[in-house]
Amino acid sequence: MTSNKQSGAMIQLGALNRHQLLFWPQWRTLSGTIRFNSFGDTPPKMLLGINNLNSEIARIRYSLLNVTSSTADVALESWEDIRLDCGGCSWLSIPRDDLSIQCGRFDTLEDHVMARPQKLTERWVDFPVPYSDQDPIPNVVVWFESIYADPAHDCCIDVKPTRICHTGFNLSIDTWSDTNLVCATAAWLAYSGKRKDISSGTFSTDDVCPNQSHFRHSSYVPFAGCDFLQRPQVFTALNMLNISKEKDVRIKLYTSNVSMSGMTWNIDNYDDTILYGAGGVFIACIVPKSVGPADKNSVHTAELGRVKELHREDAVTRLMSILSWPVGKLNSITRRFKGKRGHPL
Numbered sequence: 001m002t003s004n005k006q007s008g009a010m011i012q013l014g015a016l017n018r019h020q021l022l023f024w025p026q027w028r029t030l031s032g033t034i035r036f037n038s039f040g041d042t043p044p045k046m047l048l049g050i051n052n053l054n055s056e057i058a059r060i061r062y063s064l065l066n067v068t069s070s071t072a073d074v075a076l077e078s079w080e081d082i083r084l085d086c087g088g089c090s091w092l093s094i095p096r097d098d099l100s101i102q103c104g105r106f107d108t109l110e111d112h113v114m115a116r117p118q119k120l121t122e123r124w125v126d127f128p129v130p131y132s133d134q135d136p137i138p139n140v141v142v143w144f145e146s147i148y149a150d151p152a153h154d155c156c157i158d159v160k161p162t163r164i165c166h167t168g169f170n171l172s173i174d175t176w177s178d179t180n181l182v183c184a185t186a187a188w189l190a191y192s193g194k195r196k197d198i199s200s201g202t203f204s205t206d207d208v209c210p211n212q213s214h215f216r217h218s219s220y221v222p223f224a225g226c227d228f229l230q231r232p233q234v235f236t237a238l239n240m241l242n243i244s245k246e247k248d249v250r251i252k253l254y255t256s257n258v259s260m261s262g263m264t265w266n267i268d269n270y271d272d273t274i275l276y277g278a279g280g281v282f283i284a285c286i287v288p289k290s291v292g293p294a295d296k297n298s299v300h301t302a303e304l305g306r307v308k309e310l311h312r313e314d315a316v317t318r319l320m321s322i323l324s325w326p327v328g329k330l331n332s333i334t335r336r337f338k339g340k341r342g343h344p345l
Helices: 309-323 327-337
Strands: 012-019 029-035 045-055 059-065 071-077 084-094 101-107 120-126 139-149 155-162 168-175 181-191 198-204 216-222 233-243 249-256 262-269 275-285 301-303
Touching: 012 029, 012 045, 012 233, 029 084, 045 059, 045 101, 045 139, 045 181, 045 233, 071 084, 084 101, 084 233, 101 120, 139 155, 139 198, 139 233, 139 275, 155 181, 168 181, 181 198, 198 216, 233 249, 233 262, 249 275, 262 275
Parallel strands: none
Antiparallel strands: 012 084, 029 071, 029 301, 045 084, 045 249, 059 071, 059 139, 101 181, 120 168, 139 181, 155 168, 155 233, 198 275, 216 262, 233 275, 249 262
8 A cells, every 4th residue: 555644734614705795786796715734836626515504595605816925815606586685604624635534525526416306315436545554544524515405395414425445535515304416516634544633524513402493502522642742623414404494594603712732612593493413523733833934924815805895886876776676665675684794783
């Protein structure tokens, strides 16, 4: 078997969250730029994961655009005619020369067309570079990067790795109840079982309140297998969702109380969303403060930025329309949004 390069964690990570403007509920795309320390002239490998969604239904995808050695543009899209009020993603950047960390993604459209959805989709994933059979079994983490669920049914989906070995693993995207998953994309990250500078795992609302709808869910998880000497940074993303079709999809995943030994995960749903369950993954590591030349204002940050050019013409048209509305209609919309997150009226 091929041996793997072992080095300190060079993963960089962060999160990008975008909120819709108050009177533009019909927008279907949000965008922003993420910035990270330079990896030299070669763009890193990058992965995204869902951590925040406020939309009519469970239909969102993230796209990486214009990836360079220190920046990447990200588009958050609901596509077709679905309203996207706000969305967020976690991101990872990984140097291409660290062979002990490997990653990729799988789209169900590689297996079957949208017109023929399946209850279960599985795909064997071969590691580009096999891990040494003299080492422990590698660690593999998988999560959702995009979801397109039929709004006529509840969205009950999960993704997980099985049959992990030194050469690859089986990636499984499963549904239950009457869910009709039109398509989905899963991202995966694998790292050597010898590494003690990265900790990963999964968590779920089923651990604290199984099969019951609550608005806030949280619990503590330890960073097993690692003895961090300083507080790590943590990547989180959804790997399971069980949510009703009756109301809008509003869910947020985040961490709190991060220490050298563990963290608290939080999954919130709000307004009238009916959430029966959700789960996520975490990847914790020490992010280097300096990796080559980098803008001091761009280290491990997510730039919210301004609305992209593609939205401007539409924004002007909508604003002119709003200015002609009667006072009664404006008051009605104000009451609708008052008190909602991302709409501070």
